[in-house]
Amino acid sequence: MVANIRDKAAIVGVANTAFSKDSGVSELSLAVQAIKGACDDAGIHPREIDGFATFTLDTNDEIEVARALGCGDLTFWGRSHYGGGAATGSLHQAVMAVATGMAECVAVFRALNGRSGHRYSQGVSGELLTADAIHWGWYTPYGLLTPASWTAMITQRWMHRTGVTKEAMFEVARCTREYAVSNPNAFFHGQPLDRDTYFNARMIADPLQLFDCCQESDGGSAIIVTTPQRARDLKQPVVTVKGVAQASAQGQEQMTSFYRDEISDVSEHRIAAGDCYEMSGLRPSDIDAAVIYDAFTPNVLLQLEAWDFCKFGEAGDFVLDGNLRPDGRLPTNTHGGQLSEAYIHGVNGLVEATRLVRGQSVNQPGKQVDHALVTSGVGIPTGGAILGKLD
Amino acid sequence: MTPEEQKAFEDRIYAYVGVKVCERTAAKDAVNPAMIRHWAEAMGDTNPAYTDETWAANSRRGKTIAPPAMMYAWNQEGFTVTRGRASDPQTDMVELFNEYGFTGVLGTNVTQEYFKEVSPGDTLYLEMEIDSISERKATARGIGYFFETLATFSDQNGEKVGTQRFRVLKFIPQEQPTAATGDDKLEVPTRIPSPRGHDNGWWWQAVDEGKLLIQRCKRCQVLRHPPRPMCGECQSLEWDSIESGMEGEVISYTCLRHPAIPGYPKDPVCAVIKLAEGTNLVANIVGCDYDDVFIGMKLKGRIEQVDEKTTLPQFYPA
Amino acid sequence: MSEYTTLNYADVHVGDKLPELAIDITTGLIVGGAMATRDYEPVHHDKSAAQATGLPDVFMNILTSQGLMSRFVTDWSGPEAVIRKLDLKLGAPNLPGMVMTISGEVTDKDDSSGQVSIAVVGENNIWGMHMQGTVTIALPQEA
Numbered sequence: 001m002v003a004n005i006r007d008k009a010a011i012v013g014v015a016n017t018a019f020s021k022d023s024g025v026s027e028l029s030l031a032v033q034a035i036k037g038a039c040d041d042a043g044i045h046p047r048e049i050d051g052f053a054t055f056t057l058d059t060n061d062e063i064e065v066a067r068a069l070g071c072g073d074l075t076f077w078g079r080s081h082y083g084g085g086a087a088t089g090s091l092h093q094a095v096m097a098v099a100t101g102m103a104e105c106v107a108v109f110r111a112l113n114g115r116s117g118h119r120y121s122q123g124v125s126g127e128l129l130t131a132d133a134i135h136w137g138w139y140t141p142y143g144l145l146t147p148a149s150w151t152a153m154i155t156q157r158w159m160h161r162t163g164v165t166k167e168a169m170f171e172v173a174r175c176t177r178e179y180a181v182s183n184p185n186a187f188f189h190g191q192p193l194d195r196d197t198y199f200n201a202r203m204i205a206d207p208l209q210l211f212d213c214c215q216e217s218d219g220g221s222a223i224i225v226t227t228p229q230r231a232r233d234l235k236q237p238v239v240t241v242k243g244v245a246q247a248s249a250q251g252q253e254q255m256t257s258f259y260r261d262e263i264s265d266v267s268e269h270r271i272a273a274g275d276c277y278e279m280s281g282l283r284p285s286d287i288d289a290a291v292i293y294d295a296f297t298p299n300v301l302l303q304l305e306a307w308d309f310c311k312f313g314e315a316g317d318f319v320l321d322g323n324l325r326p327d328g329r330l331p332t333n334t335h336g337g338q339l340s341e342a343y344i345h346g347v348n349g350l351v352e353a354t355r356l357v358r359g360q361s362v363n364q365p366g367k368q369v370d371h372a373l374v375t376s377g378v379g380i381p382t383g384g385a386i387l388g389k390l391d
Numbered sequence: 392m393t394p395e396e397q398k399a400f401e402d403r404i405y406a407y408v409g410v411k412v413c414e415r416t417a418a419k420d421a422v423n424p425a426m427i428r429h430w431a432e433a434m435g436d437t438n439p440a441y442t443d444e445t446w447a448a449n450s451r452r453g454k455t456i457a458p459p460a461m462m463y464a465w466n467q468e469g470f471t472v473t474r475g476r477a478s479d480p481q482t483d484m485v486e487l488f489n490e491y492g493f494t495g496v497l498g499t500n501v502t503q504e505y506f507k508e509v510s511p512g513d514t515l516y517l518e519m520e521i522d523s524i525s526e527r528k529a530t531a532r533g534i535g536y537f538f539e540t541l542a543t544f545s546d547q548n549g550e551k552v553g554t555q556r557f558r559v560l561k562f563i564p565q566e567q568p569t570a571a572t573g574d575d576k577l578e579v580p581t582r583i584p585s586p587r588g589h590d591n592g593w594w595w596q597a598v599d600e601g602k603l604l605i606q607r608c609k610r611c612q613v614l615r616h617p618p619r620p621m622c623g624e625c626q627s628l629e630w631d632s633i634e635s636g637m638e639g640e641v642i643s644y645t646c647l648r649h650p651a652i653p654g655y656p657k658d659p660v661c662a663v664i665k666l667a668e669g670t671n672l673v674a675n676i677v678g679c680d681y682d683d684v685f686i687g688m689k690l691k692g693r694i695e696q697v698d699e700k701t702t703l704p705q706f707y708p709a
Numbered sequence: 710m711s712e713y714t715t716l717n718y719a720d721v722h723v724g725d726k727l728p729e730l731a732i733d734i735t736t737g738l739i740v741g742g743a744m745a746t747r748d749y750e751p752v753h754h755d756k757s758a759a760q761a762t763g764l765p766d767v768f769m770n771i772l773t774s775q776g777l778m779s780r781f782v783t784d785w786s787g788p789e790a791v792i793r794k795l796d797l798k799l800g801a802p803n804l805p806g807m808v809m810t811i812s813g814e815v816t817d818k819d820d821s822s823g824q825v826s827i828a829v830v831g832e833n834n835i836w837g838m839h840m841q842g843t844v845t846i847a848l849p850q851e852a
Binding site: 121133134136137138139140141142143144145146148149152153154156157160202203204205206207256258259263264 | 582583584585586587588590591616617642643644645646647648649650652655656659661663670671673674675681686701703
């Protein structure tokens, strides 16, 4: 039995800053710009915010954000651990706070200078917190140093078990790029990806090549979460949270869960999926569009299986049948994803999922989107959420 | 240095311009296939024009040639320089620079031109002179002078084979206020080590001593890796360890191609390895190409020192 | 004629890029290269002698750098190419543990002589530019 928060919280405002490779401003500036944008989108004043939720990795202290924004009193702040795992985790925090009355209006945000500041692609160095350092120490001496290399290890195993080839990864990369082509805020706006470019790109960590990897971006994204009652009086069509879950599965490590009986099952996503479906009373067939976390192309494939859009081993066929495309069964990462819009640790995905339900996506599918799925990172403690219209 | 002293110094130094460092002298060895092959092996150069006589016989040249970049090698003095160089006008000039504080030395440019290819049986003759010395210059390294030597190579018939111009800066080394950061930069990078704490330090210590250990619960005997303070099966805090036989099989693998990380070999192959004892371990696969690795491949490991500071389990094809 | 082919002058264009060559700098390569070029200066084989000059380990001699540069070009051009000139500016030393990546691009062609100029740079991953310059070769002009 899972806790049920269905329709107890609504997303009323969303915004992204401009995305770039060199913002020229502080991460605090990006955070408050994103949150202010989300307030404007909702039609509320920042003073109405009484809670925050973000990532432990985010460098912006809540009280600094509050002072910069001109907020009043705060009654809630909560953080979720791990990079991409915390996107829906932060939403989870906000929903719990609003559903229980601990706060009435929570801003979920993530802001980073991911290209001009600290770059995740450069791998883990010696300058780490002790607890983390011990963990990374099992990998760094061997050269297994980067998110791409950890993901590659899982991917190689999964390809071996399923027989899925890089054609499927190309389709994920090509398709998200197709969406980015018509998104003016996407890094790859106006730049389609062709087969030769994809297959001839440099190898990063076998089998992942350059365009299997997300970008490194500067930018911020935010959403405002409040009660459904309050949401009715605000500017935008009401989007509620139908289900939201966090999950860490047995034997979990941060990106390196290499000691399980099977290392390529992404068990944590299976738990999150079960909880979200149960909470919402929905099934995969009810999901009309999705934002599936895509730090790397295979992330999408493994999650399609874990979230039960297809059986294990069938994700390759599922995407090659065109299901992720604008006119497909499950239009996915319609903003261009983190592969082609920007890498804001999945919070730009929360923005896009909300827009899909509102009918405001820049690549709005031709069908009505009653329910959109949004997920968090792969290989770490993670989660997901299902958004929908208020009944 | 006062202007007068500088003038006196420069008069002595500039007197070396045009001085012969050595008269036309034959190389100790004629051009020969053995030395060419040694060179090609070291450089990893598979050019058949150097080493494949059959190919060369049918090529435009009709015979093998010495690598042009070997031109200077033939006339090198050889092993005796390990005991110091004999004095010649160039060493005398360098000594004079040193006397006046221009102790720094930095080769800045080297240009070789080739007019003729040579083949086994030819003998190279070298003559060398000090071709030019610049005026006094302020450089990033310090105040100094550039001198250029011109080496001319000819063959046994007196035909000109090539030239080499070598430009060297002799300078007064600057006081280095940033010596500390300089030292830091000069350190040869090694692999990023694991920090050692209470729960993992003993494991790395054993690796340093040549052993791969696996932690074992004293109560229920279940093995666990990576080491943790408590048994996840029975919650006992009591543990000991067994030594692994380092036999295993590949569960998955990858190769970090980009970015290249200082201190690491190029393109390290990393794998999740299921040890025969039952626990998994991440380590390198060495001794074969990446393309030869496969899931299910049997491996045999040993503990090896991989750089100046790092000792690690390394696994080879069994 | 054989498995070794040589580029024709007409096949090469200004702007053509040569395949990159990444070379692991090992003590073996440094010492082996020094011996193969008969360079017995102690700084190229004796670590303590190298350290006395302020560097942490033995470093590559110039003749090896020249050799690697010539190999880089003829790997691409093929064996019938005739090297006319190696013109190098010297930069940071190559030490064990580094990786030097050599890249190159055709910058000039001289129709009368059949000579092609290639700008070449060898960069190591720690200290940057090790050598930079121009290699000039003559390529066959007929088919």
